[in-house]
Amino acid sequence: MGSMGRAETPAERRRKGPRFGANFMTVLEVSRELVCLCVDGVVADANSAGIAMLGAGSADQVVGRAFRDLVGGDYAGVIDDLLHLKEIEDSAFPIKVRHLDGGTFEAELQIHPARELGPAHAVVTARDISHQGRLARTARDSEDRFQALVERSMHLVLLCHGGRIGYINATGVAVLGGTDPSQFAGIPVSEIFAGDYREIVAADLGALLDEGGIMPMRLARLDGSTFDAQIKATKLPSQGAAPEYMVEARDITGQIRAVAALRHMNDTLEQQVAARTRELDEERARAVEARAFVESLLEAVPNPLWWKDTRGRYLGYNGAFRELHGVGPTDWIGRTTAEMVNPGFAAIASQADTQALAEAGRVQFEAHLEVAADRALDVVVNKTVWHGRDNRPEGVIGVMLDITERKRMEAELRRLATTDVLTGIFNRRHFMEMARIEVDRARRHGRPLVALMLDIDHFKRINDTHGHPVGDVAIKALADVCTQIIRHEDVLGRMGGEEFAIVLTETDLDGALLVAERLRQAVAAIRIPAELGTVAFTTSIGVAERLEGDATIDTILSRADMALYSAKRSGRNKVAVG
Known part of the structure; x- marks a missing residue:
């Protein structure tokens, strides 16, 4: 050049x-x-x-x-x-x-x-995207169930940060003699304990946290009265220096009185005391199992699931998420998506977070996620907002579904349904569909269109002399030449055997004849090595332009086909117009 x-x-x-x-x-x-x-x-x-x-x-x-x-x-x-x-x-x-x-x-x-x-x-x-959103609704339902379990718990439940109360459930408000959660928000957690217990908690909160198990202690109501309770303090993952923990308390005043009364009963009641003790143990076991169920619910979700705050920082994620990204339980806590994944996915995910928080609804999107240097997935992500105590958005929950294999299968099915296995070009059925569309478009806009029919001259002689494998190579070589010469907007298909058809869009008869001649010369230059010597062959081409009265592609192809046979009768290796 x-x-x-x-x-x-x-x-x-x-x-x-x-x-x-x-x-x-x-x-x-x-x-x-x-x-x-x-x-x-x-x-x-x-x-x-x-x-x-x-x-x-x-x-x-x-x-x-x-x-x-x-x-x-x-x-x-x-x-x-x-x-x-x-x-x-x-x-x-x-x-x-x-x-x-x-x-x-x-x-x-x-x-x-x-x-x-x-x-x-x-x-x-x-x-x-009307059908999307089911996974996001499932995640939101799980969050609602979790909130309901805590709020409707029969026991006092506190969420504390440092030495102060941040959240108290409705049962806790009632147990402590209050009327509204705001009476307890922000006060030192030691204030709910009575007598010496208050001083112990105020002086050494760490001892309470390190205890780990269920402890008997005395609590104080707002009116100054006290009651005996079983306490359990559980450390929570904390982002700052101040510890975060959950305190659960169960009023056992009635149980203590019952035990005291039982001690004064006749020895004949010992069996009832033992039965009551077993019942209490079973109750505690069921309570522990219920809490364990709630805590393991998110871990049981088979798809990667995570939750973030309103600033896009990870607060937690389940086992499937950790397995997908190869991270530990706290590796991403406090980090943002933009810091941890590929920029393209992060940009779409950030926009989805913003949209979900702004609309207080659910958002779904598809994206390409790079989970390792040599591993990328096509995924569908569903996001929904989760709300705090005052029903304000507190963050976003996300659930991910891997659709990589589905995408691959869809692409493969499309390829198998539309292409010829030997040549890789359109098969007859898909060619006819595309050709009909082009004819309709040309008629609607009054644009020129030309159809070509071509096949390999003396193809049977190639098969008989060199065998069908060489014949297949010749067919593939002809398809490759056609692909190289025509434009990407033109339509090429294998009609069967060694016969091919081409629709040249936005092309008049003169332009089509130039293309046909280039095809004829290029095919004549093909050389295929074979056991009995090099194989060369030619092609005959029939050309037919769309006329005003042509309503379908079949009419145009029929004239091109007759022109092809005319080229055959006149000696082959020629271009004829029909």
């Missing part, structure tokens, strides 16, 4: 992904999401999936409408600014999309500037 360097091949252009060229909608037609082109905020074109999602019977019902009329929600007021490129939204955002019949569905919308197509041109994509 001289000083200008090597020209970019069509295959290299395809690897770069879709570009907003004149025919970009051809590629996006296969998308299951809504895709449309807007000019000055008005829909100029839409793919078939989008037409169906909007409840339209044809493109004519959508084309020409102002896109802002198709959306609702908070973004409806600024949609024109986004479509006229006065404002740029880099990432997808949730929005309500309206059906033509007046109904709505939740979607994730993204607007891409397309200035290369013209002023105020934008490409809009929307993905239906």
Whole structure:
């Protein structure tokens, strides 16, 4: 190519992904999401999936409408600014999309500037997310059950920070003779103990925490009266120097009186005393089991689960989360997602946290998570807000589902359903679907379109002389040549055996003949090494352009096929027009 360097091949252009060229909608037609082109905020074109999602019977019902009329929600007021490129939204955002019949569905919308197509041109994509959110609801239900268990506990429960009370449940307020939790918030925890116990706790809180088991102590009510109780203090993970711990207390005044009375009873009641003692032990065992169940509930969830505060700092996570990231129970406590995972995932996760806290609702998103240097996953994340005592948002709970294998299987199923196993190009069924779409588009917009039919000359001779494996190599070589010469917006398919078909979009007859001649020459230059010598072969090509009266691709392919046989009759290795 001289000083200008090597020209970019069509295959290299395809690897770069879709570009907003004149025919970009051809590629996006296969998308299951809504895709449309807007000019000055008005829909100029839409793919078939989008037409169906909007409840339209044809493109004519959508084309020409102002896109802002198709959306609702908070973004409806600024949609024109986004479509006229006065404002740029880099990432997808949730929005309500309206059906033509007046109904709505939740979607994730993204607007891409397309200035290369013209002023105020934008490409809009929307993905239906109405069905999502079930996992987030499950996590929220678990949090509600946990809160209910603590608040409705039969025993006093305190959450303390340092030497002061931060939280007290309703049972605790009643046991201590109060009327409202605010009477206890912030007071020294030693104040609820009576006599010498108060001094011991005030002087050496650490001793209480180190005791670990259940201890008999005396507590004081607000009116100064006292009662005997069983106390258990449990250390909690703490982020600062001051310890955080939970105190549980059970009023055992009645039990102590009963035991004292039993001591004065006749020896014949000893059996009843023993039975009552066993009953108490069983009660305590059931209480311990209930607490253990609540504490292990999150650990039992098979999917990675975590909870964070309103500043995005991790407060805790379950065993599945630790296993996924290979971390210990406290390694990420106090850290943020941005510090611990890949930037792309962190940015989406942070935006989801902000949205969930702002709307006090549930958010779901899909993202690519790098869990190790050589390991990445496709995941679905559901997030929901958890609330504190005053019903204000205290943070976000997240649940993750690994969909990597599902994504891989979906891609493989799409490939198997649409491609020819030998050549890797479209199979006959998918080619006909794509070709019909292109013919409909050409008719709708009055654009040129040409179909080519081609096959290998004397293909039976190759099979008979060199064997079917060499014949397969020849078929694959012909497919590769076609892929290299045509554009990525054109449609190529194997119709069966050694026969191929091509639809050239936005191409008139003269342009198609140039392409056909290049194909014929390129095929003639193919050389395949074989046991009996090098194999060379040629191709005959039939060309037919779309005429005004052509309603289907079948009519055009039929003329191209007749032209192909005309090329065969005139000596092969030729291009003929039908």
